[in-house]
Amino acid sequence: MIFLPFFEWCGETAVGIAIRDSLWLFPVIECVHLLALAMLGGAVLVVDMRLLGLGLRRHPLAELAREAQPWLVGSLLVMLVTGVLLFTSETLRAYYSPPFWWKMRLLLLAMLFTFTVRRKVLRSDDASGQPLFGKLVAVVSLSLWFGVGFSGRWIAFY
Template sequence: MLRLWFVALAHSSLGQFMQNSRWGFAAVEAIHLLALTLLGGSVLVLDLRLLGLILRRESPRMLNRDLSRILLSSLAILVLTGVALVSEEALKCYYNAAFRWKMALLAAAVLFYFTLYRRVVLTLGSAATLASRITAVVSLSLWLGVGVAGRAIGLI
């Protein structure tokens, strides 16, 4: 069933454009990487704050409020451009173990962000706690895993 979705994506107009365009893949990948930079920067700042390493005078709640628009916008752009990138070589991605790992880690990272992570950020006072440090380490590990698995797609 899932394989059929990948076949349909490869044969869609988006897939055909990405496969036949001279600059389409490069342009979409550039936007994807820019969004990745914005997401990574937002996550890194928030997680370093949760670890108590930077911006100690800033409330994690306020910092999250200020950065969440960038984080969520870049995540949306990453998903949209990611679908376009996958459409260029959909069946290769379907059979690629690194792609599957990336999708699993991405799902885990997003689920973690919208549940436990936000709960800790919204309830944390000014001082870093054991819970905030563990939350930051898990967050950094998940997002780093997404990036490493994404990089491995082209190598496998």
């Protein structure tokens, strides 16, 4: 309940009103959100698959992770900005949507995990010494991001 006044305020900002009143702004922002999803998914997958021993498994993990990092961070930033914009145009709908709250929880967890545990494993190349731990990290990472994407899509349904 404490969030409701904040959500209402967000919905009354100039940005929220502009997107709501425009025929094409919402779809265009949606498209960018979706394209960034493919990019983010790719950047996460290439590295997590490597941790699982799939895909580019001949390439050193730390180097692969370093290559993927700017794409991961860049696409995540695009997703966050476009996501906030989409949110401001339908704050009350989001407020009463259970998938929206699931998405926010999972997003918080996914980002925390990605920039702490996962980052540490990728940097130190720990996974080469402890392949099982690396696999666990990949499974957790993929599960969390899958949860974010899944619940995100379901905001439209519930």
